[in-house]
Amino acid sequence: MVCCSGKRILPRRTDGFTLIELLVVIAIIAVMVALLLPAVQHAREAARRARCRNHLRQLGIALHRYHDAHGALPPGYLWSPGYSHGGFGWGALILSQLGYSRLYNALNFSLPLWHAANATIAVLQPGVFLCPSDDTSLGTLDREGLRYGRANYVGNFGPGDMDENPDDRRGVFSRNSFTRFRDITDGLAHTFLASERHNDKFLSLSTGGHLWAETVWIGAIKEGDDDDHAHTTLFQTGHTPNSPYMDDRDVASKHMDGANFLFCDGSVRFLSNDIDLAIYRELSSRAPF
Secondary structure (H helix, E strand, C coil): CECCCCCECCCCCCCCCCHHHHHHHHHHHHHHHHHHHHHHHHHHHHHHHHHHHHHHHHHHHHHHHHHHHHCCCCCCECCCHHHCCECEEHHHHCCCCCCCHHHHHHCCCCCECCCHHHHHHHCCCCHHHCCCCCCCCCCEEEECCEEEEECCEEEEEECCCCCCCCCCCCCCCCECCCCCHHHCCCCHHHCEEEEEECCCECCCCCCCCCCECCCECCECCCCCCCCCCHHHCEEECCCCCCCCCCCCCCCECCCCCEEEEEECCCCEEEEECCCCHHHHHHHHCCCCC
């Protein structure tokens, strides 16, 4: 274009993007987010799983300290006929070794754990008992008008059925158990000490008619005078981890593809859901089958 003075006038440029350019940029960003999001989620879960392993290691150290002080591991849970006292599980008994001495001293072990004198402590949730991958364990388990702080870690009862025989000693923990490391003839590195369980719903109806897992740190909560409810603090190896046929006595985690296991030597290993059931049950026994 030429103006009246004879000077050439260039067309004015406009800064910015065209609609097509904006759509292309948005599409590229969307593709990048779709590619990166699974990687970010995987990294976050890896960090949570590592924290879960660390919690189990802390529990293992505390259990070893308890063994050093008392000559044996704590009972899976305490029981007396009619529950005149008891119910307290291995988690409550190692509070001092975990650095929670004030909580331990506040419990009245001469009374049942569900007594009103223990209600204030029973609803607490010490962080070491919680897996960061599991949000179903936040809050309390409410049973029979009583409340208990939920948790994620359960002791190894073994290959038996804790409902049929709560005194089965093939595992490491059971009712009024007194297990010494020298009693674990299968080797400390080859025997489970503890593992995980969420508080979520599971797929199939359990033999006890339950559909929800119930896991607490303080012990075996009762439903009747002689109902041990051992599953709230212990696990048995009736099904492989996260099995679709699991019930409230099994191991079940919120991690992908498996669960963390604490072994009696203090090591923590991640075991796949696909582990052979026979091998899995063997690892839960303190002596060779």
